[in-house]
Amino acid sequence: MTGIIRRYLLAVREYITFKDIKKTYTLLTPYMLQHWKAYAILFFLLFVDITLTLAYSWFFGNLTDAAIQSNFVRMKWLIPIGVSFVILSISSTYLNTVFETIATNAVKRDFSVHLFKHILLLSGMHVSNHHSGELMSHFSNDIHSINGVIGRSLIDLIRLPFIYLAVLIYLIQISWKLALICVLVAPIAMLFSVIFGLLLRNNGRLIHNLIGNISTLLNETFHGLQVIRSFTMEKSIFAKYVSKNQELYTLELRNAKLRGWFYVGGHAVSTITFLVSLCMGSYYVSLGLISVGSLLIFVNLVNHMVYPLTELAGQWAGFQRSSSAMERIFKILEQPTESTDLPLAVQSKPLMKSIQFQDITFSYDGHNDIFNHLNLQIPAGKVVAIVGLSGAGKTTLFNLLLAFYKPQLGKIFIDDRSSEEFAPSELRSLFAHVSQETFLFGGTIRENLLLAREGITDAEMMQAATISNIHPYIISLPRGYDTEIGERGIRLSGGQKQRMAIARAVLKNAPILLLDEATSALDNETEHQVKEALYRLMAGRTTLVIAHRLSTVQNADVIIVMDKGEIVQTGHHRDLLLENGLYRSLNQKGFQKRGELVDHHFDTSVI
Numbered sequence: 071m072t073g074i075i076r077r078y079l080l081a082v083r084e085y086i087t088f089k090d091i092k093k094t095y096t097l098l099t100p101y102m103l104q105h106w107k108a109y110a111i112l113f114f115l116l117f118v119d120i121t122l123t124l125a126y127s128w129f130f131g132n133l134t135d136a137a138i139q140s141n142f143v144r145m146k147w148l149i150p151i152g153v154s155f156v157i158l159s160i161s162s163t164y165l166n167t168v169f170e171t172i173a174t175n176a177v178k179r180d181f182s183v184h185l186f187k188h189i190l191l192l193s194g195m196h197v198s199n200h201h202s203g204e205l206m207s208h209f210s211n212d213i214h215s216i217n218g219v220i221g222r223s224l225i226d227l228i229r230l231p232f233i234y235l236a237v238l239i240y241l242i243q244i245s246w247k248l249a250l251i252c253v254l255v256a257p258i259a260m261l262f263s264v265i266f267g268l269l270l271r272n273n274g275r276l277i278h279n280l281i282g283n284i285s286t287l288l289n290e291t292f293h294g295l296q297v298i299r300s301f302t303m304e305k306s307i308f309a310k311y312v313s314k315n316q317e318l319y320t321l322e323l324r325n326a327k328l329r330g331w332f333y334v335g336g337h338a339v340s341t342i343t344f345l346v347s348l349c350m351g352s353y354y355v356s357l358g359l360i361s362v363g364s365l366l367i368f369v370n371l372v373n374h375m376v377y378p379l380t381e382l383a384g385q386w387a388g389f390q391r392s393s394s395a396m397e398r399i400f401k402i403l404e405q406p407t408e409s410t411d412l413p414l415a416v417q418s419k420p421l422m423k424s425i426q427f428q429d430i431t432f433s434y435d436g437h438n439d440i441f442n443h444l445n446l447q448i449p450a451g452k453v454v455a456i457v458g459l460s461g462a463g464k465t466t467l468f469n470l471l472l473a474f475y476k477p478q479l480g481k482i483f484i485d486d487r488s489s490e491e492f493a494p495s496e497l498r499s500l501f502a503h504v505s506q507e508t509f510l511f512g513g514t515i516r517e518n519l520l521l522a523r524e525g526i527t528d529a530e531m532m533q534a535a536t537i538s539n540i541h542p543y544i545i546s547l548p549r550g551y552d553t554e555i556g557e558r559g560i561r562l563s564g565g566q567k568q569r570m571a572i573a574r575a576v577l578k579n580a581p582i583l584l585l586d587e588a589t590s591a592l593d594n595e596t597e598h599q600v601k602e603a604l605y606r607l608m609a610g611r612t613t614l615v616i617a618h619r620l621s622t623v624q625n626a627d628v629i630i631v632m633d634k635g636e637i638v639q640t641g642h643h644r645d646l647l648l649e650n651g652l653y654r655s656l657n658q659k660g661f662q663k664r665g666e667l668v669d670h671h672f673d674t675s676v677i
């Protein structure tokens with residue numbers, strides 16, 4: 071029993087904590103201040119609203135008293151005042167709606183843009199900490215919670231205590247005894263609201279998390295439709311979706327019931343307060359202690375002594391729910407970015423001497439070293455092939471070169487200049503990266519090629535496509551370069567996608583080429599076209615290639631053999647075959663697995 075009470079008290083303490091709220095506003099205030107005019111108007115309208123509430127009651131009471139006293143003169147000047155209250159109230163409601171929308175949406179817009187920019191500027195290390203579905207749900211789900219902390223809820227959080235106090239002062243002036251009845255209701259109303267506020271908040275959190283899960287599931291399903299179909303996973307995915315939706319329905323239903331009880335309870339408290347004050351007030355009227363008009367004012371305002379208390383608790387629950395959504399966004403915003411501004415593509419300088427990895431120690435997670443004091447020199451203008459077992463660290467070399475990750479120890483020099491001295495955009499302008507899996511954007515062929523660099527002319531684009539052996543295919547299409555290629559280039563074949571990636575790299579015209587040869591087998595003709603395109607791309611460039619083809623290693627100026635993050639052999643193809651080392655054993659095994667040389671491209675019979 072004491073355990074339950076302690077747990078409940080802890081929950082209450084958490085419920086009334088200001089820590090999260092303070093953190094939320096520390097971040098949001100700069101955005102809100104940018105739209106301070108809208109907030110100032112809303113703040114002003116809030117007091118107009120409170121004044122009008124009191125003024126209406128005053129009007130009813132006075133009009134009633136004037137009518138009872140047959141005071142037509144008074145009634146005549148009261149009526150235009152009442153009409154002006156109505157006009158003021160209508161205008162205030164309209165302005166409230168407009169300025170609330172302006173304030174909320176402007177802050178939401180700026181905040182989303184800031185979050186999006188922040189994610190674009192995060193380093194590879196920090197991006198890889200997040201699931202893309204999770205990132206998506208910040209935009210589709212969490213960001214909308216901002217309404218709960220910057221819009222109506224915020225205004226209400228200020229309005230409700232003010233209206234309570236203003237009405238209380240007014241009621242005390244009419245009859246302090248009647249006012250006392252209303253004050254006595256406060257602790258009951260507050261206790262009731264805190265209990266329901268807690269239940270609503272906890273349920274709301276569950277709903278919020280579940281919506282996040284559902285959007286992650288949808289995101290993964292639509293991205294992985296082909297895998298789902300090939301593994302006949304439709305039924306299990308469908309069952310998962312149905313069960314999550316059922317769970318959401320149950321939670322929403324519980325939420326509705328809680329809200330229902332919350333409002334019923336609030337209504338009961340205010341009705342009882344109303345009836346008690348009406349009976350007491352009528353008794354006072356019969357004793358001649360107050361006028362009928364004053365009683366009317368009283369019963370008109372008595373509701374304002376209850377609902378601010380119940381609503382405040384409801385709003386507070388919503389407030390905290392929004393804060394926990396904001397908390398999830400903060401976790402991303404707290405992560406350091408590579409730079410403060412979005413990078414601009416810059417003109418790259420040619421590589422004159424070499425790229426040098428000097429004493430590099432690197433780990434992705436801070437515990438398991440991928441490289442331990444690695445040293446490597448790549449001379450300018452040469453083709454360097456990297457081979458090794460899967461997981462040896464080949465791709466990690468590229469990740470470090472492109473500064474997607476930073477080594478814990480050691481430095482990378484590019485022509486005697488440490489890579490740390492380069493701005494990320496300047497550094498990346500030196501490299502054209504062609505990865506195994508080509509990512510193309512939805513849109514046309516032209517749009518995908520033009521993104522390589524600014525100011526590409528049509529002639530340059532077609533020349534690059536010709537070099538990459540893709541031009542004849544493009545012009546065979548009815549819409550040529552303006553052909554839509556579908557989401558992630560789904561309407562292109564593997565070989566066509568690869569040649570598009572090569573064309574993009576040609577257009578980027580960077581001095582250093584980072585190439586991760588695709589392991590997926592292409593038919594002979596396509597293979598030949600891709601190979602030809604690659605050789606043209608390599609010409610005149612320093613090339614680092616994660617090699618999977620025999621021809622690539624045969625033609626490389628130097629081969630680097632990697633094993634568990636170490637360079638175990640370097641040399642030319644024929645020399646390495648003569649050595650009793652990993653290179654020869656990789657070759658003998660036929661390099662079956664992904665990330666190693668593919669057997670039909672590279673086996674002893676060919677050599």
Ligand SMILES: Nc1ncnc2c1ncn2[C@@H]1O[C@H](COP(=O)(O)OP(=O)(O)OP(=O)(O)O)[C@@H](O)[C@H]1O
Nearest residue numbers: 198434440459460461462463464465466664665666
């Ligand atoms: N983002 C990451 N976070 C944590 N560990 C990673 C990450 N990327 C790679 N690793 C780990 O680093 C090691 C080296 O991976 P890397 O991708 O460099 O190998 P690889 O030689 O390119 O392999 P493959 O030929 O299979 O692509 C592996 O053990 C891998 O699990």
